[in-house]
Amino acid sequence: xxxxxxxxxxxxxxxxxxxxxxxxxxxxxxxxxxxxxxxxxxxxxxxxxxxxxxxxxxxxxxxxxxxxxxxxxxxxxxxxxxxxxxxxxxxxxxxxxxxxxxxxxxxxxxxxxxxxxxxxxxxxxxxxxxxxxxxxxxxxxxxxxxxxxxxxxxxxxxx
Numbered sequence: 001x002x003x004x005x006x007x008x009x010x011x012x013x014x015x016x017x018x019x020x021x022x023x024x025x026x027x028x029x030x031x032x033x034x035x036x037x038x039x040x041x042x043x044x045x046x047x048x049x050x051x052x053x054x055x056x057x058x059x060x061x062x063x064x065x066x067x068x069x070x071x072x073x074x075x076x077x078x079x080x081x082x083x084x085x086x087x088x089x090x091x092x093x094x095x096x097x098x099x100x101x102x103x104x105x106x107x108x109x110x111x112x113x114x115x116x117x118x119x120x121x122x123x124x125x126x127x128x129x130x131x132x133x134x135x136x137x138x139x140x141x142x143x144x145x146x147x148x149x150x151x152x153x154x155x156x157x158x159x
Contacts, residue, residue, distance in 0.1 A: 001059075004046065004047050007021070008047075009033055009044070011056075011060045011061065016080035017080070018080075033053075037052075040078060041078075042077075057080045057082060057085065058085055061082045066087040068087055068093070069087075069093040070085050070087060071092070092153075105141075108142055109142050109145020109148075112138070118135065119135050119137060121144040121145045121148075123148045123149060132148055
């Protein structure tokens with residue numbers, strides 16, 4: 001499959017973009033290959049397979065498919081420069097996620113107790129939630145969370 005990718009696509013390491021080598025019915029050589037999937041990832045349809053661009057980039061650059069997940073070091077799913085990609089375990093990749101948009105407190109690792117006005121700090125480690133205490137403000141709870149994250153998730157990159 002990697003040889004087929006090399007036949008159809010070229011990769012520009014400076015921009016992180018994939019380009020079609022051959023023009024086709026839905027292929028243009030005037031713009032990067034693929035499209036945004038709605039979640040910020042670029043996807044490319046090659047030989048009947050819809051593949052995420054970052055996995056294609058990894059395969060083209062290294063000559064093999066990644067063993068695990070591909071992590072975008074800077075958190076930008078559109079940045080497919082090889083220097084921004086690393087092959088990590090699924091568990092590690094989950095630890096490098098940004099704050100969910102739907103967070104009610106706006107502070108990572110903090111959740112508010114209903115009707116009490118206090119905030120609990122908690123962190124997930126190896127699929128288990130660890131309770132880190134209760135605090136007066138979301139900021140205090142979040143600070144405890146971040147300290148625990150640095151200690152419990154070695155190699156994690158703060159965004």
